[in-house]
Amino acid sequence: xxxxxxxxxxxxxxxxxxxxxxxxxxxxxxxxxxxxxxxxxxxxxxxxxxxxxxxxxxxxxxxxxxxxxxxxxxxxxxxxxxxxxxxxxxxxxxxxxxxxxxxxxxxxxxxxxxxxxxxxxxxxxxxxxxxxxxxxxxxxxxxxxxxxxxxxxxxxxxxxxxxxxxxxxxxxxxxxxxxxxxxxxxxxxxxxxxxxxxxxxxxxxxxxxxxxxxxxxxxxxxxxxxxxxxxxxxxxxxxxxxxxxxxxxxxxxxxxxxxxxxxxxxxxxxxxxxxxxxxxxxxxxxxxxxxxxxxxxxxxxxxxxxxxxxxxxxxxxxxxxxxxxxxxxxxxxxxxxxxxxxxxxxxxxxxxxxxxxxxxxxxxxxx
Amino acid sequence: xxxxxxxxxxxxxxxxxxxxxxxxxxxxxxxxxxxxxxxxxxxxxxxxxxxxxxxxxxxxxxxxxxxxxxxxxxxxxxxxxxxxxxxxxxxxxxxxxxxxxxxxxxxxxxxxxxxxxxxxxxxxxxxxxxxxxxxxxxxxxxxxxxxxxxxxxxxxxxxxxxxxxxxxxxxxxxxxxxxxxxxxxxxxxxxxxxxxxxxxxxxxxxxxxxxxxxxxxxxxxxxxxxxxxxxxxxxxxxxxxxxxxxxxxxxxxxxxxxxxxxxxxxxxxxxx
Amino acid sequence: xxxxxxxxxxxxxxxxxxxxxxxxxxxxxxxxxxxxxxxxxxxxxxxxxxxxxxxxxxxxxxxxxxxxxxxxxxxxxxxxxxxxxxxxxxxxxxxxxxxxxxxxxxxxxxxxxxxxxxxxxxxxxxxxxxxxxxxxxxxxxxxxxxxxxxxxxxxxxxxxxxxxxxxxxxxxxxxxxxxxxxxxxxxxxxxxxxxxxxxxxxxxxxxxxxxxxxxxxxxxxxxxxxxxxxxxxxxxxxxxxxxxxxxxxxxxxxxxxxxxxxxxxxxxxxxxxxxxxxxxxxxxxxxxxxxxxxxxxxxxxxxx
Numbered sequence: 047x048x049x050x051x052x053x054x055x056x057x058x059x060x061x062x063x064x065x066x067x068x069x070x071x072x073x074x075x076x077x078x079x080x081x082x083x084x085x086x087x088x089x090x091x092x093x094x095x096x097x098x099x100x101x102x103x104x105x106x107x108x109x110x111x112x113x114x115x116x117x118x119x120x121x122x123x124x125x126x127x128x129x130x131x132x133x134x135x136x137x138x139x140x141x142x143x144x145x146x147x148x149x150x151x152x153x154x155x156x157x158x159x160x161x162x163x164x165x166x167x168x169x170x171x172x173x174x175x176x177x178x179x180x181x182x183x184x185x186x187x188x189x190x191x192x193x194x195x196x197x198x199x200x201x202x203x204x205x206x207x208x209x210x211x212x213x214x215x216x217x218x219x220x221x222x223x224x225x226x227x228x229x230x231x232x233x234x235x236x237x238x239x240x241x242x243x244x245x246x247x248x249x250x251x252x253x254x255x256x257x258x259x260x261x262x263x264x265x266x267x268x269x270x271x272x273x274x275x276x277x278x279x280x281x282x283x284x285x286x287x288x289x290x291x292x293x294x295x296x297x298x299x300x301x302x303x304x305x306x307x308x309x310x311x312x313x314x315x316x317x318x319x320x321x322x323x324x325x326x327x328x329x330x331x332x333x334x335x336x337x338x339x340x341x342x343x344x345x346x347x348x349x350x351x352x353x354x355x356x357x358x359x360x361x362x363x364x365x366x367x368x369x370x371x372x373x374x375x376x377x378x379x380x381x382x383x384x385x386x387x388x389x390x391x392x393x394x395x396x397x398x399x400x401x402x403x404x405x406x407x408x409x410x411x412x413x
Numbered sequence: 414x415x416x417x418x419x420x421x422x423x424x425x426x427x428x429x430x431x432x433x434x435x436x437x438x439x440x441x442x443x444x445x446x447x448x449x450x451x452x453x454x455x456x457x458x459x460x461x462x463x464x465x466x467x468x469x470x471x472x473x474x475x476x477x478x479x480x481x482x483x484x485x486x487x488x489x490x491x492x493x494x495x496x497x498x499x500x501x502x503x504x505x506x507x508x509x510x511x512x513x514x515x516x517x518x519x520x521x522x523x524x525x526x527x528x529x530x531x532x533x534x535x536x537x538x539x540x541x542x543x544x545x546x547x548x549x550x551x552x553x554x555x556x557x558x559x560x561x562x563x564x565x566x567x568x569x570x571x572x573x574x575x576x577x578x579x580x581x582x583x584x585x586x587x588x589x590x591x592x593x594x595x596x597x598x599x600x601x602x603x604x605x606x607x608x609x610x611x612x613x614x615x616x617x618x619x620x621x622x623x624x625x626x627x628x629x630x631x632x633x634x635x636x637x638x639x640x641x642x643x644x645x646x647x648x649x650x651x652x653x654x655x656x657x658x659x660x661x662x663x664x665x666x667x668x669x670x671x672x673x674x675x676x677x678x679x680x681x682x683x684x685x
Numbered sequence: 686x687x688x689x690x691x692x693x694x695x696x697x698x699x700x701x702x703x704x705x706x707x708x709x710x711x712x713x714x715x716x717x718x719x720x721x722x723x724x725x726x727x728x729x730x731x732x733x734x735x736x737x738x739x740x741x742x743x744x745x746x747x748x749x750x751x752x753x754x755x756x757x758x759x760x761x762x763x764x765x766x767x768x769x770x771x772x773x774x775x776x777x778x779x780x781x782x783x784x785x786x787x788x789x790x791x792x793x794x795x796x797x798x799x800x801x802x803x804x805x806x807x808x809x810x811x812x813x814x815x816x817x818x819x820x821x822x823x824x825x826x827x828x829x830x831x832x833x834x835x836x837x838x839x840x841x842x843x844x845x846x847x848x849x850x851x852x853x854x855x856x857x858x859x860x861x862x863x864x865x866x867x868x869x870x871x872x873x874x875x876x877x878x879x880x881x882x883x884x885x886x887x888x889x890x891x892x893x894x895x896x897x898x899x900x901x902x903x904x905x906x907x908x909x910x911x912x913x914x915x916x917x918x919x920x921x922x923x924x925x926x927x928x929x930x931x932x933x934x935x936x937x938x939x940x941x942x943x944x945x946x947x948x949x950x951x952x953x954x955x956x957x958x959x960x961x962x963x964x965x966x967x968x969x970x971x972x973x974x975x976x977x978x979x980x981x982x983x984x985x986x987x988x989x
Contacts (some may be wrong), residue, residue, distance in 0.1 A: 095580075098584060100564065100584070121584065125582070127580070127584050130577070135596060136600055137600055137602070147584070150587055150591075423791075426786065430800065432859070433799060433859070456821045456828075488978065495714060496711075497711040500709075501708060501712035503713070505709075519716070520716060525971065526967065528922075528941070528968050529727075529941060529944045529959075529963035530724050530963050531720060532720070532723075533723075533944070533960050534722070534726035535719065537730075537956065538726070553715075554718075557720050560712060560720075564712065566780075589704040617807070618809070619807075620807065620809055621922045621923060624926070625949060636807050636923075640809060643813065650817070657810050660809075664806065668798075668802070668805055676801055676867055679804065680867060
């Protein structure tokens with residue numbers, strides 16, 4: 047059981063280069079499942095490796111349960127890690143792979159045996175204990191990698207994109223396996239991924255990173271519904287949120303935005319008053335865009351020409367170009383059918399779900 | 414047409430094979446015939462086969478000593494060069510540090526050195542330190558001359574071991590030294606076997622350093638022994654043939670068991 | 686505090702110098718004691734007269750003598766002939782045979798193993814063997830020549846100054862062609878089949894395919910083999926020593942045998958002069974390898 051706290055954690059590989067992790071501050075509660083999410087190169091793996099002790103900490107402070115860990119070697123941090131490549135020892139049997147980490151700790155022989163057997167039991171690896179990793183399937187290897195972490199009974203579990211080498215079906219089942227593992231063990235876990243579905247389904251909280259910095263930390267739905275900036279807004283959700291350039295038009299204290307040729311009145315709850323002429327970004331998720339004219343107050347109509355239709359069966363993704371607007375508009379509508387490519391259609395935008403971002407990309411929406 | 418082309422091809426290949434292997438067959442046959450028989454017909458079949466020539470050659474000369482010397486020197490040198498080379502190769506492949514490539518290049522470039530550049534001084538140095546004419550002295554020199562090739566082959570293998578494995582072992586609580594022994598070394602065993610066999614054969618055949626650094630009969634290695642044996646037996650071709658075969662056989666035996674590994678080792682780096 | 690940590694070079698975990706030196710130390714010690722130090726000592730020797738109990742500085746006298754030493758230049762010439770002829774013969778013959786084998790042939794594995802055998806033998810064994818093959822009275826070559834009535838061509842191959850060097854070059858080729866062939870075969874097999882098939886579709890003849898498609902793609906391998914063979918022949922000693930000892934009339938003298946003779950056979954006891962030879966030779970070999978690599982790598986590497 048452990049609280050992991052990162053205070054301004056910074057990693058610089060080469061002096062003069064931009065930091066790989068830049069003042070990452072994060073407080074991970076006891077038993078929490080924290081997901082570090084971001085595009086490749088955003089610093090999430092570097093941060094994880096600093097927590098693990100595989101990477102030295104350039105600046106800042108890492109503590110576990112209040113004890114500063116900066117100078118403590120990896121082996122003494124009582125942390126286990128599951129690697130993307132599994133990192134199973136190819137020359138050892140599954141059993142020895144599981145036991146290898148215990149042999150270096152003061153654990154008695156019989157205790158090692160007991161733990162290995164019980165972990166193999168839970169992960170359904172018992173029939174494969176004598177096999178070498180190369181004789182296992184991808185899913186089995188993944189379970190051995192998990193088992194190797196579990197058997198250590200560490201304070202903190204770290205996962206570095208553990209599912210990215212699996213095929214789609216296995217990914218789903220292993221995902222739920224990890225989720226149930228977290229429920230059962232109640233241990234603190236830090237999980238790195240670039241897959242937002244994994245992040246949304248697994249995380250107690252999500253930490254979204256970009257360019258070495260923390261963008262936003264919060265529960266999955268909070269982060270989804272209240273993105274603090276355009277990066278988070280555009281990164282989460284599939285298809286991502288529409289981000290349209292907009293200008294404030296009316297008199298001082300007004301909330302009317304011009305998007306291309308359309309003007310729309312954003313409710314004061316979604317946007318504080320701005321002075322006219324300010325360049326903002328109007329954000330709306332595809333699921334808050336419908337086909338057809340505005341059904342009434344609280345909606346606005348954006349007209350555009352359909353450029354792409356992706357019929358997925360249960361829903362259809364429609365992309366349209368708006369006149370004099372640099373970004374396209376994407377709508378996610380239920381069912382199939384509807385317009386064809388080249389048709390000029392109107393889209394009803396739910397202004398109650400609108401997000402508005404300032405010139406610096408930060409959200410100005412009041413929640 | 415296709416069949417004809419194929420037969421011509423096969424003929425060519427068989428012809429070349431006879432050319433490559435013929436001399437060995439010839440010696441093998443002579444090794445079982447007496448010199449009188451050979452002088453009667455140099456290309457005759459061993460009939461009857463005089464197997465007793467092998468024990469004769471073995472016991473009538475110092476073959477047992479040469480064999481034992483070669484074995485001691487070569488085995489010790491191979492063990493040492495493998496350990497030293499593997500440690501260095503692992504270090505150069507795994508750790509990133511500023512002089513890494515410089516050290517690698519310095520060690521590796523020795524491969525093109527002509528042996529003359531060191532041999533005269535090595536003679537002086539070994540005399541100075543009382544290692545001239547000693548098995549230990551020659552053994553140490555053998556370690557030095559095989560080190561670059563060993564590091565070259567092993568470094569490229571170690572470099573292919575994913576670094577995640579080392580990180581995992583580190584989190585499992587193992588020190589760098591233990592990681593080398595318990596993770597890197599066992600995983601690299603195929604490559605290590607290759608270098609062991611390769612070094613063994615190259616050193617087993619080594620002549621130049623042996624002839625300069627060893628003069629005493631009791632310390633002669635096999636290639637020196639053969640040279641000596643020829644000197645002693647003069648025109649007794651049959652006996653020399655037997656002596657040659659005794660020297661060849663260990664190599665052939667190793668080759669029979671490890672031909673693929675050996676070919677791999679010798680061609681390593683040449684294919685690009 | 687953060688600033689101080691930043692200022693310190695960040696190499697705590699990635700560069701554990703203690704461990705690195707522990708791993709490298711044995712290799713570096715062996716290298717320093719038995720390769721680097723002797724090499725420098727040879728250089729030092731070359732400016733001295735080195736007698737068993739006396740070393741006198743004589744400046745460049747050894748170098749001056751070397752320039753006038755006709756045997757040395759004869760040895761250099763022989764070695765260069767060897768080092769340039771051998772790669773040509775070995776690699777081209779090997780390439781032809783490898784191409785023959787490239788087409789699927791039954792028993793390829795057996796051939797591979799058989800052809801490789803000569804390289805595994807020591808030059809001592811090979812030398813004795815070929816001294817017999819070249820024997821004037823009963824060597825198979827002369828026997829065969831007489832058998833077909835070409836008695837006039839029979840000769841003591843290693844005893845004739847005109848044929849001794851070519852005869853020895855032939856022996857090294859016999860040893861190494863198989864090796865080169867196996868390597869080239871591996872290189873050919875790693876070529877993408879489609880490229881060669883595409884050339885066939887382009888109505889490329891056999892010769893055209895070889896020159897325009899296959900050779901450019903195995904260039905790197907050929908270069909490696911040429912350099913490997915070249916270096917090997919620049920070092921050659923054992924074979925000459927066991928067969929001719931540089932005779933007749935220095936026609937097979939190589940730099941290696943000459944250094945050995947001057948250092949350990951001649952009764953001059955001076956190690957300085959042979960050290961000079963070794964030093965000069967070292968520079969020549971190094972320069973030759975560099976030039977060779979340069980010449981071959983002038984054109985850009987091909988990507989496929």
